[in-house]
Amino acid sequence: MKKLTSLFAAITLFTAVSAQTTDSIQLRKIYDEALINGKSYENLRYLCKNIGPRLSGSANAEKAVDWTKQLMQSYGFDKVFLQEVMVPHWVRGEKEVGKIIANGKSINVALCALGGSVATSATGVTAEVVEVKTLDEVKLLGEAGVKGKIVFYNRPFDPTPIETGISYGTAGDQRRSGPAVAAKYGAVAVIIRSLTHAIDNYPHTGGTQYDSLGVKIPAAALSTVAANQLSQVLKTSKPGSVKFFLKQNCQMLPDIKSYNVVGELTGTEKPNEFITVGGHLDSWDMAEGAHDDGTGVMQSVEVLRIFKSLNYRPRHSVRAVMFMNEENGARGGRKYAELAAENKEKHIAAIESDEGGFTPRGFSFQTSGAIVANANADWKKLLEPYEADKLTVGGGGTDIAPLKRTVPEITLIGFRPDSQRYFDIHHTPNDVFENVNRRELELGGAAMASLVYLIDQHGIRQ
The missing domain is CATH 3.50.30.30 (Glucose Oxidase; domain 1)
Structure with missing residues (x-):
């Protein structure tokens, strides 16, 4: 009996070590793809310089919807679609x-x-x-x-x-x-x-x-x-x-129709279970909305692009969502959650990037301490080489928060870059493309892709 127990323990240890090795290799591939061939920075340049400020209800917000839809279609994602949402239309x-x-x-x-x-x-x-x-x-x-x-x-x-x-x-x-x-x-x-x-x-x-x-x-x-x-x-x-x-x-005009933009890689094993990554496509009208939140939406698209480039087919369906109207209403986030409930979609995790495109530090989990402890035990060492291993209890984000009300079992996660410079730029005329560092931005997309990969492979241990 002791021999069988020892054999079982040895097999379990070998399996765990093997999985860690596979994961380590995959994360290295993700980072190499982002740092050598990353597209977040150039995509952000187009969003900021060719479209510009994107306040909900504006002509530029409409242009951003059309362009991000075309961008994700050009990458050959399995699905790209719009979700209609009525938004406020305030003008300065x-x-x-x-x-x-x-x-x-x-x-x-x-x-x-x-x-x-x-x-x-x-x-x-x-x-x-x-x-x-x-x-x-x-x-x-x-x-x-x-x-x-x-x-x-x-x-x-x-x-x-x-x-x-x-x-x-x-x-x-x-x-x-x-x-x-x-x-x-x-x-x-x-x-x-x-x-x-x-x-x-x-x-x-x-x-x-x-x-x-x-x-x-x-x-x-x-x-x-x-x-x-x-x-x-x-x-x-x-x-x-x-x-x-x-x-x-300034004045408030009647509400106007806009859209969330959604790209998807459909899961090979669990197509009806979803991992969402996203940011908000709208921005305030005073600048280009580079850090708030052009970086977040471009990183979210990059997650799927990296998987596609590496020929990684996720087990669960993975979505990149460009939420509309976070800045002055959060209606896009509510609409996404409403449709998830109506369509009886099972969402296991959602990650939001809305704290700028600065150097990645880790992720905050809007969930129990036990889940965070398990995440640290399972993934901290894998993320340490990339300095994105600070896994803490904390907020998820404005746009993904409504999912918790309609999908109580979901784990909400916030991408947490270094915060020291964000509020110097946030909501100002200085939130422009020139204030984004290319390497920091691409590292953030790789960090998000790495966590999505780990969740896709292993789930979230309760």
Whole structure:
């Protein structure tokens, strides 16, 4: 009996070692293909330079849908199709104007309307400024301290977290909810400090959310240089003497039809079980949407292209999804999940790339600690040579999140590149192709392809 037990243990060990060797060889092939023949960078160049900004509802978003569909068809994926989705159609209009008015002077400052904001009147709005750091301060001031004024939210990014997404999360309520809260107490407009550690003159846009039953007031973001300047003027001037002028011309048009774009390699053994990789095809309108999220969608296409080039036929069906409308509605992600439920598709995993095309560090798993522990035990050593082995508990992503509600058994995964530079560029006029490094981008696509391969071969151990 002991001999049989020992023999069984030896066979099990041999099988595990053999599988590790096979996996190691395959990952090396994936990385070689990406680094020698990778197409993410040149595809991103076309998306940024030939199409450009791709805000939902825009003509450029429509062009991006058509081009990414043709791109995936040109690679010979087994299926390429569109998923219709109705999206918001917000337009910025003429360039915004902002001025600090104090001590007999008018100082022009860099700012931009927040996505979804309403316009000012045609002549703009001028009012006294009240500076706050939190939404609770507005509530404490109440109508007596806020009515008829412009509320200036000036809470900076917390510099202490190493993962900069934490700072974004803790500062982001100013942009998301600040205008709605200020409107309740009679403010006439809101200006917020841009969400970044960087001190520069690039204002950062991003969506704001109004109370559906409340008053909607104009909302804009100041560059961090302008925010510091305004704060200093307020400190050195007589109370009540500093005013701000804001003029913006944005408007919300009726919803418009758009699409998610989906490419698929159909599984050889389990064609009705899916692994999804994706990013969002839309971008804000102020730049080319290179890191946010052109890098993510091009990396997702690259996963399938690499498999196709290596003649790797996945056991499960693998999809690359170009989600539409992440920036100002997340309707593409919800539609993908709805259709997955309607079609009774079994999704075992989804990976989202929406944190820029920087150096890969690893992946975060929106799941139990046990699954993450198993992933580390099974895959960490395989990913270590490529420095993409940080496997942690964490978020998956905005576009794949709705899948959890319709497919509870799915594992959601976020691709996690180095985060230090992302929020310097995120939602700014500086999010352009020139700020993407080719090698970093191709390494990210290879890291995503490697994890998809491992999940395809071995599943996710519970």
